[in-house]
Amino acid sequence: MGDFPQIGAGERRLLNLKTEACWSDHRFQERAVLPAVEALQVLADVCRSVRPELNLHRMGAARFDKFLALPPDGGAIAAYCDLSTLPGGGLRAALLSRIQAGAARIRRMVTHAQVVFMPDDGSGSAEPFAPPARATGATFSVDPVRLYEALVPFGPAYRNIVEPLVLDAGAARAVIQAPTHAGVAGSLGSPFVLDAAFHAACVWAQRFAGVVAFPVGFAQRHIATPTRPGQRYLAQVVWVGREGGTLLFDLKITDARDRHYEVLRGVAMRDVSGGRWVPPAWVRRGIPAEDQG
The missing domain is CATH 3.10.129.110 (Polyketide synthase dehydratase)
Structure with a gap:
């Protein structure tokens, strides 16, 4: 799959992430977690607020690094969005939270998802997709x-x-x-x-x-x-x-x-x-x- 670009220095924004009731149905090992598709929407919303001209419908180098566990009471989550402008005009965004880890309860930042929103290339339509050959084996x-x-x-x-x-x-x-x-x-x-x-x-x-x-x-x-x-x-x-x-x-x-x-x-x-x-x-x-x- 190749190497993902690393998050570099840039702007960090504090988010008060309001949980949706339906997210409680998205679970991993008995705990509700933020769906990857929702993490992408959160990052898109932040990018739109800082770069309203950016085409959010072209993206790449997406990575879902670690599940973001949701609070059992359905309350809001204190999260962060790191933003970095790339050469060529793309905008890299990452969703992070602060956790306590280890016996010493040391607080550190964890990246949950990251993506690059690309500049519009003017094509106006989705990249052509070649359908697979008709199956020769049993379905x-x-x-x-x-x-x-x-x-x-x-x-x-x-x-x-x-x-x-x-x-x-x-x-x-x-x-x-x-x-x-x-x-x-x-x-x-x-x-x-x-x-x-x-x-x-x-x-x-x-x-x-x-x-x-x-x-x-x-x-x-x-x-x-x-x-x-x-x-x-x-x-x-x-x-x-x-x-x-x-x-x-x-x-x-x-x-x-x-x-x-x-x-x-x-x-x-x-x-x-x-x-x-x-x-x-x-x-x-x-x-x-x-x-x-």
Whole structure:
């Protein structure tokens, strides 16, 4: 996937991050954590406030370094945004928080997410996306109820794949319903659509790579048209390869008429549980009727 640019010296802003009720449904090891897609929206909002002319729909070098745990009482989070202007006009943004670590309870800053918002190149549309070749092997499908009960155990707000997820050895294809419960989407569109596309990649990784993989970054993202609450979309997740323990995918989101909404390149997924999470045997074997008791 290549090296990510490091956060350099620049401006630091204090954020009073108001938690949304639906975020409590996004959990890792029994604790609610900020979704990566929401971290991107937080960073986009800050960048828009300081550089209103910046095109927030072109971004790259995204990295999701460490989960930001949410307070159990649903209160606000004291976080920080570091900003650095890059040669060529891009703006690098990072979301950080201060934690206490070790027996001495030493306070230190931790980076949770970072991304570079790119200058507009004038293309006006998403980068062309070559669909995968038609599968020559058998396909495997997972019912949405089964998917969210056993493979991506998030709460109701994040159960937005609404038809059977279809997998083959080269790709995953998902039908996603953007919910309306979160109100108006942010400047990057409905965060639930891309989040659900990551779920499709997670299930593909469980079936064909034998790991429970979470998104840890991407190389490029181009939003042609922001997704909207209440609309239905199609996500195509294409297997690209592996770099060590990291699985790489390309991802396209369209509507039923094949109109492009966004394209991601170099989506990086890997096990972040230290091997504690293992896919169930039925998905690794491709036999959905197993282990249902």
